[in-house]
Amino acid sequence: MNNSDGTDEDGYFGESVAATYDESSAEMFDPARVEPAVDVLAELAAGGRALELGIGTGRIALPLARRGVEVHGIDLSRAMVDRLRAKPGGDAIGVTIGDFATTRVDGTFSLAYLVFNTINNLTSQDAQVDCFRNAAAHLAPGGCFVVEVGVPExxxxxxxxxxxxxxxxxxxxxxxxxxxxxxxxxxxxxxxxxxxxxxxxxxPFRYVWPAELDLMARLAGMRLRARWDGWDRSPFTSESRQHVSVWEKPAG
The missing domain is CATH 2.20.25 (N-terminal domain of TfIIb)
Structure with a gap:
């Protein structure tokens, strides 16, 4: 089924993209890139459930699940999720098909996360604000929402x-x-x-500034807990070309 913008029902990540996605993004699947992210996310999950927005082919979800974290995902693309399902352990990860800005799943989570610039796939400010609200609605008190995204160049x-x-x-x-x-x-x-x-x-994407993301988090009832240049937790500076930000849903 084609949408009015020319995309199919999987959005811009249909079969033609999904078929070669892992190969075309091979550097992002390097354990040297994946493991630091999984280290941080496993720590923030603190034994609770994790929700990945835009789970894709499971680049982060699968190794995080191997750490013992129960992971559930949301993704619009059935073609990408089919690739996840075909990988070892992929059939054990629950996935809900839908727009991660608004789609709800059952239960609460200790962690929600959105990596590899995927927040920019939401091409309006309203959709990005909805995404923060959706993440906050899924989090238990004290839970965290993590976003990895580049700084506009x-x-x-x-x-x-x-x-x-x-x-x-x-x-x-x-x-x-x-x-x-x-x-x-x-x-x-x-x-x-x-x-x-x-x-x-x-x-198409919509780029977004760190301060703008902080305001979106505030509108969703969350507050900034940490911001780093990357998953190694190096300091975020005016020269940083990307950031990993952690917002917390107040426990009270």
Missing amino acids: LRRLPPGQTAVPFRVDGSRLGFDLYDVATQSMSSHHVTVREDGTSSYLSI
Whole structure:
């Protein structure tokens, strides 16, 4: 089924993307990238249940579950979830199909988390605010909501330029286009295959600032507990190009 924006019922992560997602994002599946995130999330879960918003193919959920954390996921893409199900242990993770900004699941959680810039897949401020409210509604008192997302790279844009390349090599070209008036951006991926054919993928996003996320958390009744440059908990500074932020639902 196609939507009015040209996407299918899986959004922008349908079968054509899901089929090669793990390979195209191979660097993000490196244990050196995954394990520090899982360390932090397992600690914050503190023996309770964890809810992953945008669970995808299970890059984080599967190793977190292997740590003994009960994980449930929400994802719009059945194709991505099918890839999760096909992996060892994937059939033991509960997944609800739906928009993670508004979809509710049963029970409460000690931890909700949203990683790898996925908050930007919500392309309006209203949807991002809804996501924070949805996360807070799932959390038990004292529970935490964690977001990993990049800092908008507007400092790299000279006057008149709207594009920032993020990957240029022999087989792939990737660049982001920014509209600073609307905080909209789009990520463009060109892949050249060994047989000389190529493919093109464009995905829309809405970039968001750390202070804006803090306000969204406040509207949802949460408060900032920690912000780091990355999963190694290094300090977040004015030079940071990404952040991992933790908001807490008050226990009282």
